[in-house]
Amino acid sequence: MASLTSQLPILIFLFVTAFTSAESQSFIGVNYGQVADNLPAPAATAKLLQSTAIKQVRLYGSDPDVIKALANTGIGIVIGIANGAIPSLAADPNAAAQWVNSNVVPFYPASNITLINVGNEVLFSNDQGLISQLLPAMRNVQSALAAASLGGKVRVSSVHAMTLLSQSDPPSSGRFNPALVDVLKGLLAFQRDNASPFAINPYPFFAYQSDPRPDTLAFCLFQPNAGRVDPGSGIKYMNMFDAQVDAVKSALNAIGFNDIDILVAETGWPYRGDSNEVGPSVENAKAYNGNLIQHLRSMVGTPLIPGKPVETYIFALYDEDLKPGPTSERSFGLFKLDLSPTYDAGLSKSSQTPSTPSGTPSPKPTPSPKPTTSSKWCVPKTGGVSDAQLQANLDYACGHGIDCSAIQPGGACFDPNTVASHAAYAMNLYYQTVGTDPMNCDFSQTATLTSTNPSYNSCVYPGGGSTSKLPFEAGKVDTMSINGSSKVGNLLSIRNKVLVYLFLFLIYSLSL
Numbered sequence: 001m002a003s004l005t006s007q008l009p010i011l012i013f014l015f016v017t018a019f020t021s022a023e024s025q026s027f028i029g030v031n032y033g034q035v036a037d038n039l040p041a042p043a044a045t046a047k048l049l050q051s052t053a054i055k056q057v058r059l060y061g062s063d064p065d066v067i068k069a070l071a072n073t074g075i076g077i078v079i080g081i082a083n084g085a086i087p088s089l090a091a092d093p094n095a096a097a098q099w100v101n102s103n104v105v106p107f108y109p110a111s112n113i114t115l116i117n118v119g120n121e122v123l124f125s126n127d128q129g130l131i132s133q134l135l136p137a138m139r140n141v142q143s144a145l146a147a148a149s150l151g152g153k154v155r156v157s158s159v160h161a162m163t164l165l166s167q168s169d170p171p172s173s174g175r176f177n178p179a180l181v182d183v184l185k186g187l188l189a190f191q192r193d194n195a196s197p198f199a200i201n202p203y204p205f206f207a208y209q210s211d212p213r214p215d216t217l218a219f220c221l222f223q224p225n226a227g228r229v230d231p232g233s234g235i236k237y238m239n240m241f242d243a244q245v246d247a248v249k250s251a252l253n254a255i256g257f258n259d260i261d262i263l264v265a266e267t268g269w270p271y272r273g274d275s276n277e278v279g280p281s282v283e284n285a286k287a288y289n290g291n292l293i294q295h296l297r298s299m300v301g302t303p304l305i306p307g308k309p310v311e312t313y314i315f316a317l318y319d320e321d322l323k324p325g326p327t328s329e330r331s332f333g334l335f336k337l338d339l340s341p342t343y344d345a346g347l348s349k350s351s352q353t354p355s356t357p358s359g360t361p362s363p364k365p366t367p368s369p370k371p372t373t374s375s376k377w378c379v380p381k382t383g384g385v386s387d388a389q390l391q392a393n394l395d396y397a398c399g400h401g402i403d404c405s406a407i408q409p410g411g412a413c414f415d416p417n418t419v420a421s422h423a424a425y426a427m428n429l430y431y432q433t434v435g436t437d438p439m440n441c442d443f444s445q446t447a448t449l450t451s452t453n454p455s456y457n458s459c460v461y462p463g464g465g466s467t468s469k470l471p472f473e474a475g476k477v478d479t480m481s482i483n484g485s486s487k488v489g490n491l492l493s494i495r496n497k498v499l500v501y502l503f504l505f506l507i508y509s510l511s512l
């Protein structure tokens, strides 16, 4: 191992530089709450964020020190307007213009402000006056942005609690509280006109607290579980996050807003709580946030929003020591005050490959790619493999560093758009990428090796004894089958993956 040890710095360097060019993951964000008296300085926070894979930050207000500190970082900034400011913004277009002129115009575009949330959980407030002023306030802010030539650049939304839904289980039955539907339709029509996302706060953590069975915990933490079949749609859900997002999607569809994007403004899991609180622990927080990040990166989306990760802001960047309530309320922080991670959630730039398996645990990532001369492809067994199992295989494979772009919309293997077809592609690519050892084509005994080439039309399955056993070669085949400008990015991402496996192999070797 001596020669490997001597090459360690070079490999680490390659590994790190590969990731600075990694594909953009603008769907991973974090909430920067400031109900605290001990937070690190904004400049230190901006530096911290730049060292991570976090591409977006959500503020609850519009603290100019923070907005300025984030200038020229490229990090997307979501700012907020407090509920208390809504009446004046609704009543007076000039108040909105003034707000935009002092909170957005001086900082944009150096500070990459992307979205303004007018109010937080206003519909949950039960304050009819405030509720009726929300849309007029949003309109005035929108007009003020347009007047400042920022229309379409900075969008306007509002954040809602999950309690907006009167029904959410099973996901296909998701419906908004009928008493709020008229107000919502007005808000949504406005948001459709301005292409702004519907922002919601789903918390599997609270779902677990209200149903604290071990089964529910695994379902909430994206860990192996039996899944839950939605009798309305026949879809088997493997995790609570997807179930909650899809309940919102169903509710939007039910009132005719199928075309509105969903944005998860808050979700998270506390790492600490009071002795009478069920759920908080470092282990659970790490599992939830770590597996959520993997799930988002896999680009699988949710069953009702396939192939597209939901833009998600994890709660929260730091603990907020001045928040009232149980200890858990003050213990959601991903980072400690000394800027070190509370636990490894897989957010650092150099850990963009998942470290711990989630979903189906059976195929272990083999650290050393073995370029054997296999002339086989790995495909699902015929018959008896459920869609839920296939979905779990798909999640697992795409969550483990392979390039699943070919099965995303526009990719050469997107059609047929079925879980069986997408899973087959991903399982084979996983097998070809991590090493063509039969053990990597197991997937809880749902996969098998075949010598029949499953490729069709322009969809090329890597493998089959051509020169495409090595991950890089697999990438070439993949690249050729994909149209247009993503070619270079695709090659880059394959290069990243090769380096990941080299790196894992190295760590593995050194630990022997």
Ligand SMILES: *[C@@H]1O[C@H](CO)[C@@H](O)[C@H](O)[C@H]1NC(C)=O
Binding pocket: 026, 055, 056, 073, 074, 075, 076, 077, 112, 114
């Ligand atoms: C601003 O942030 C968004 C979201 O992260 C990103 O897509 C965009 O590229 C950023 N813009 C700049 C100029 O960096």
Ligand SMILES: *[C@@H]1O[C@H](CO)[C@@H](O)[C@H](O)[C@H]1NC(C)=O
Binding pocket: 410, 411, 412, 483
């Ligand atoms: C590739 O490009 C051609 C021509 O632009 C188009 O007809 C075809 O649908 C594209 N294929 C995919 C998979 O995007």
